[in-house]
Amino acid sequence: MRSAFISLASEVDLWVILCVGPYIGSDLDLGGLPSWLLKDSHMKLRTTHKGFTAAVNRYFDDLIPKIRGFQFQEEGPIIAMQMENEYGSYNLDKRYMPYIKNALLSRGIKTMLMTADTGQGLLKGHTPTVFATLHMKSVRQKTYEHLSSAQGPGPVMMTVYTARSLDGWGTPRNTLDLHMLMESVREMLKLRFSLNFYMFHGGTNFGFMGGAAFPGHRLPMVTSYDYGALLTEDGGYTPEYLVFQEFFRPDAGVPSFQHQDHRPKDTYAPLAAGHFISLWDTLIHQDDEPVRSTGPLSMEQLSVNEGSGQSAGYILYETVITRGGVLNSDGHVKDRGQVFLDDKYIGVLDDTHQKLTLPSDHYKEFLTLRILVENQGRLASGTSMNQERKGLTGNIYLNGSPLRKFKIYSLEMQNKFIQRKLPNIWKPSFLHTVGPAFFLALLRVGSQPKDTFMSLQGWTKGVVFINGQNLGRYWNVGPQETLYVPGPWLKPGLNEIIVFEEFKSTLLIYFTNTSQLGY
Known part of the structure; x- marks a missing residue:
């Protein structure tokens, strides 16, 4: 898929700056890192922790041979590769970025290497002899000075300029101020920045690929990734696109561009x-047998998918209880759990609501307590990524005693x-x-x-x-x-x-x- 995209760029005479990671951010679940890394209880993501570097080495051993021949030095379209992403804001291991640099060079990467950091993390993320670029929401002369102090005078590249923040469930939609955007663009051009809009085309978080942010509280991302992009989710032109097309055209000497008709859309009948089918009726038709465990297991700990655990979707926990009382999650429901007694809905457990009262009347000999937990997306950035295990990540208590003997169903809902x-x-x-x-x-x-x-x-x-x-x-x-x-x-x-x-x-x-x- 990656090589096909690079080949297509070459066919239409475009250059490519490739972000090879291993962490790419992009508001993806765990920043694009695989969740099975967190099966290691001691995992330290984006460091030289041996469990992480072993995975990175396997990744580069598979990836680099597929893209090495597309480098500019091999008459291909790749003119630069970005190492990691915004590491200066993470900065947990000073040895990590030199390790990534050597991992690429030792595998035959000859094209220019780049880093990309926010203004605050610019100096911390800088790697000697690697071209430093910027990720920003506003332009400051001080950042320009920081960049010059890190690598001397030279070109300035804004690899990510965004005027908005992503949308999260349950929050107002973020809006784009075209005047502010235009003012920032004029300032960057005045400072002779090279500029890349993020996003030019946002697209869609199909499936469960979207992550979460933490602006003081957990914020799961909506399915659309169309927040302020110049092209809409379905590829249509926005007013901002048309304004900037006209703005850049005279300076670049580009001839007038005839807009192609937008992809036709349809309004199908309701x-x-x-x-x-009730979820409960589908359980006996699962491809995999439920996992039986003394205590709860997180998604990452499950022995499914060739031992790599469960990545996304839902997970169902069942246990038998003989009395009611106070059910306490102790903060171990990640991220949102619906609680049922047999088929009767009781309520929701999450970070905000950690206790529920289970009714004590009308009990028969026993009832099945069910907790259906949804993974709403792992954090896409920040040092808390190391704790982003999902499902039930610890004990659940009934009247102060930990519940035991669980039957666990993986409901990843893959194709x-x-x-x-x-x-x-x-x-x-x-x-x-x-x-x-x-x-x-x-x-x-x-x-x-x-x-x-x-x-x-x-x-x-x-x-x-x-x-x-x-x-x-x-x-x-x-x-x-x-x-x-x-x-x-x-x-x-x-x-x-x-x-x-x-x-x-x-x-x-x-x-x-x-x-x-x-x-």
């Missing part, structure tokens, strides 16, 4: 999710999970059908499928799959109200839509030709 052949256990759905459950709808599309946007108005919270592909999360707390559906994900004829709804819905699915990402 449809109803006519069938459902094979959704596409697997189930026996005919779908039931007709009705208006008051509640989750957690899978709901099925069929969308009929003509001979030329087009992009569209899906609206789950009236639904509460969950995940959508189209023809087995994970479209992403939805949540009625906003700000995002529609999900982008690429036309290539659809096919002529019937298309299967499966919605995993955690709570309740109206069963109706709507489509529109415009995105609604909040206000």
Whole structure:
């Protein structure tokens, strides 16, 4: 995939600056690092901890031979490679960046190496004989001076300039101030910066790839990554794009550009999710047997996926109790857990709500306590990344005593999970059908499928799959109200839509030709 993208850039006569990582940030789950690294309880990410460097060496041993021939020195399009990302803001190991540099050089990388840091971390992230570049939201003369002191006079490159922050569930949508953006761009050009907008095209956090931020509290990211990009999520031109196209054109001597027609979109007719399966009814049809454990295990500790643990999605814990009382998570639910007694919903445990009262009346000999935990995305940056294990990360207490004898189901909801052949256990759905459950709808599309946007108005919270592909999360707390559906994900004829709804819905699915990402 990576080499195909580089080849395409070469075909259209573009140069490539490649960010090889291993950490790339980009607001991804764990900054793009694999979650199985955290199976090591002593893991120290982005350091010379031997468990981390062993994984990095395997990664580079696989990656570098695939891209080495695309370097400029080999008549390829790669003119520079960025080592790591914003390490000056992390800065846990002074030996780490020299190690990354040597790891690349020793494997035959000859092209120019770069670092990229915020103004605050610029000097800490700088590596001798490596070209330093900037990531900033505002331009300051002081930063320019810091850069000059680190590597002497020379060109200044702004590899990431962004005027906005990402959107998180349950928060107002961040807006873009074009006047502020233009003022900053003029200032950078005045200082003779080279400039790269972030993002030029944001796109979509399909599936569970989006991470989380921590601006004083945990903030899981919305599915759309279209926050202030010059091209919209579906590739359309924004007013900002048109303004900057005109702004740059005279200086660059670029001829007028004829805009291509935007990809056509369609508003498909509303449809109803006519069938459902309760999550509880699907458990006996899991591909993998549940894991039995004395105490809770985190996602990363599970022996699934060839021993690499569970990366994303949901995880279900079951244990038997014989009495009610106070259920205390002690902060061990990561990130959001729904609690059930048998099939009866009791409440939610998360960082804010760590205690629930379980009713003590009407108990039979025993009840099954179920805790369905959602991984809402690991932190994409910050030193707390080392603690980003998900699921139940420690004991859960009932009346002060730790619960024991768990049955644990991995619900990663990968494509094979959704596409697997189930026996005919779908039931007709009705208006008051509640989750957690899978709901099925069929969308009929003509001979030329087009992009569209899906609206789950009236639904509460969950995940959508189209023809087995994970479209992403939805949540009625906003700000995002529609999900982008690429036309290539659809096919002529019937298309299967499966919605995993955690709570309740109206069963109706709507489509529109415009995105609604909040206000």
